[in-house]
Amino acid sequence: MKLAKYVKFREEKFGSVLFETRSEKVYTLNPTATAVVRELQAGRDELDIPGRLKERFRDDSGAIEREVVAFFAELRQKGLVED
Amino acid sequence: MATRASGPGVGSQVPVTTPAATESGDLGAPLYIAWQVTNECNLACLHCIEESGPGKAFRDELTDEQVFSVLEQALDLEVPYLSFSGGEPMVHPRFFDMVEYVCGRNGQLKIETNGHYLTPENCARLKSLGVKAVQVSLDGASRETFNRMRVRGDFDRALEGVRNLHTAGVPIEINYSPTCFNAHEIGVAVDLAAELGAYSFYTGRTMYTGNAVKTWHRLALSEAQYDTFFEVLHRKTGEYRGRMRVHFHEMGLLEELRYRLHHPAALLIVLPNGLVKLINALPFVCGDLRQQTLGEIWARFQQAWQDPRVAKFVEDLAEDPHKTASLHQWVYL
Numbered sequence: 001m002k003l004a005k006y007v008k009f010r011e012e013k014f015g016s017v018l019f020e021t022r023s024e025k026v027y028t029l030n031p032t033a034t035a036v037v038r039e040l041q042a043g044r045d046e047l048d049i050p051g052r053l054k055e056r057f058r059d060d061s062g063a064i065e066r067e068v069v070a071f072f073a074e075l076r077q078k079g080l081v082e083d
Numbered sequence: 084m085a086t087r088a089s090g091p092g093v094g095s096q097v098p099v100t101t102p103a104a105t106e107s108g109d110l111g112a113p114l115y116i117a118w119q120v121t122n123e124c125n126l127a128c129l130h131c132i133e134e135s136g137p138g139k140a141f142r143d144e145l146t147d148e149q150v151f152s153v154l155e156q157a158l159d160l161e162v163p164y165l166s167f168s169g170g171e172p173m174v175h176p177r178f179f180d181m182v183e184y185v186c187g188r189n190g191q192l193k194i195e196t197n198g199h200y201l202t203p204e205n206c207a208r209l210k211s212l213g214v215k216a217v218q219v220s221l222d223g224a225s226r227e228t229f230n231r232m233r234v235r236g237d238f239d240r241a242l243e244g245v246r247n248l249h250t251a252g253v254p255i256e257i258n259y260s261p262t263c264f265n266a267h268e269i270g271v272a273v274d275l276a277a278e279l280g281a282y283s284f285y286t287g288r289t290m291y292t293g294n295a296v297k298t299w300h301r302l303a304l305s306e307a308q309y310d311t312f313f314e315v316l317h318r319k320t321g322e323y324r325g326r327m328r329v330h331f332h333e334m335g336l337l338e339e340l341r342y343r344l345h346h347p348a349a350l351l352i353v354l355p356n357g358l359v360k361l362i363n364a365l366p367f368v369c370g371d372l373r374q375q376t377l378g379e380i381w382a383r384f385q386q387a388w389q390d391p392r393v394a395k396f397v398e399d400l401a402e403d404p405h406k407t408a409s410l411h412q413w414v415y416l
Contacts, residue, residue: 006191006215008161008163008164008191010111010112010161010163012109012110012111013109013111014109017110017114017163019114019163019164019191021163021164021191021193021215022215022216022254022282022283023328024164026114026349
C-alpha cells in the first residue's frame with residue numbers, strides 16, 4: 001500500500017496534512033495518523049504497521065492496532081492510497 | 084475549516100476540507116500557491132479580472148532568476164500544489180522550463196489556460212512532464228457566446244486544444260464564467276465538458292473587477308438569472324456524480340470575504356511581479372517576493388489578514404459592491 005498518485009503528504013507541528021490534489025481535498029491528521037502515513041512512506045508493509053505502532057506507543061489494549069486498521073480502510077475508501 | 088484530530092488515537096474519521104477552505108493558522112507553509120506568471124495574453128476577454136491582453140505584461144515581471152528562486156523556495160517548503168495562470172501562462176517564454184522544474188521536484192501543478200496553445204505537441208509535452216491537470220476556460224457552449232466573451236479568441240481552437248489534452252491523456256478541468264449572454268448555455272456547457280473528457284467543471288459568480296468594470300453593462304446577470312443558472316448546476320451535479328465533479332460557488336463575494344476575515348485560506352496569490360496578495364478579491368498586498376522570502380511572507384500572512392484596513396474594505400463592500408473596481412490599486416500592508 002502506498003499513497004495514491006495525486007496525494008501529497010506534509011508534516012506539520014500538529015501532525016500532518018494529506019492533500020488529494022485532484023479533488024482538492026485536504027485531510028488533517030493527528031500525530032498517530034501521521035505516524036501511520038510515515039510508515040507507509042517508508043515502504044513498510046501494511047500488515048506490519050499496526051504492530052510497529054502498538055510497540056512504539058506502548059499500547060497493550062489493542063486500541064491502536066484496531067484504529068490503524070480502521071484508518072487504512074478509511075484511506076482506501078477515500079482513494080488516498082493504492083496497492 | 085482546519086479540524087485537528089486529537090488524543091492518542093488515529094480516529095476513524097479523517098477531517099476533510101479543501102485548500103481554499105483550509106485555514107492557514109498552524110500550517111508551516113501554504114498548501115496552494117496560485118501564481119499569475121505573466122499578465123501578457125493573446126486574448127482580451129471582456130471579463131478578465133487581471134485586465135490581461137496583448138502587450139499587457141507588467142514592466143516589472145519577475146526575472147528568470149527570480150522566478151526559479153521562488154519555485155525553489157516553494158518546493159523546499161513542500162508546498163504541495165501550485166497553479167500557473169496569467170494572463171496566458173503558456174506565452175511566458177520559460178513556461179515549459181517552469182513546468183519541468185515543478186514536476187521534476189514532484190510538485191503537483193495545474194495550468195490555467197485559454198486553450199489556444201494546446202497543440203498536440205504541447206499537450207504531449209505537458210503529459211510527459213506530469214502536470215496534475217490543465218484547466219481550460221470555456222465560457223460558452225457555442226462559437227457565438229465564446230467568441231463574444233473571449234475577444235480575439237476562437238471557440239474551435241480552444242475546443243481543439245481540449246481534445247488534444249484528452250488525446251494526450253492530460254487530466255482536464257473546465258472553467259466557466261457566466262454572463263447575461265452565456266448563462267443560458269450552462270447545461271450544454273457542462274455536457275460538453277463531460278463529452279470532452281473533463282473530470283471537473285468549475286464556475287461561480289463573475290466578479291466586477293478588471294475588464295468587467297468597463298463592460299459590466301454587457302455582462303451582468305440579474306439575481307433571477309443566477310437563480311436559474313445555479314438551479315441547472317444543482318441538477319447537473321447530480322447527473323454527473325461519479326463521472327465528473329461539478330463545482331460552483333453560489334456564495335456572494337461579501338459573504339465569502341467576511342468568512343475569510345476569520346478563516347484565511349492556506350493559499351498565496353502571486354502576481355507576475357512577485358507581489359503577494361491576501362486573496363484575489365481584495366487589493367491588499369502582504370509581501371514582495373523580490374525582497375522577501377516565501378517563508379517570511381507566509382510567517383506574516385495571518386497577521387496581515389488582521390490589519391483593520393482589510394476588515395474595513397470588506398465592510399465597505401456591503402455599502403458599495405462596486406469597490407471591487409479598485410482591486411488593482413494595490414494597498415501594501
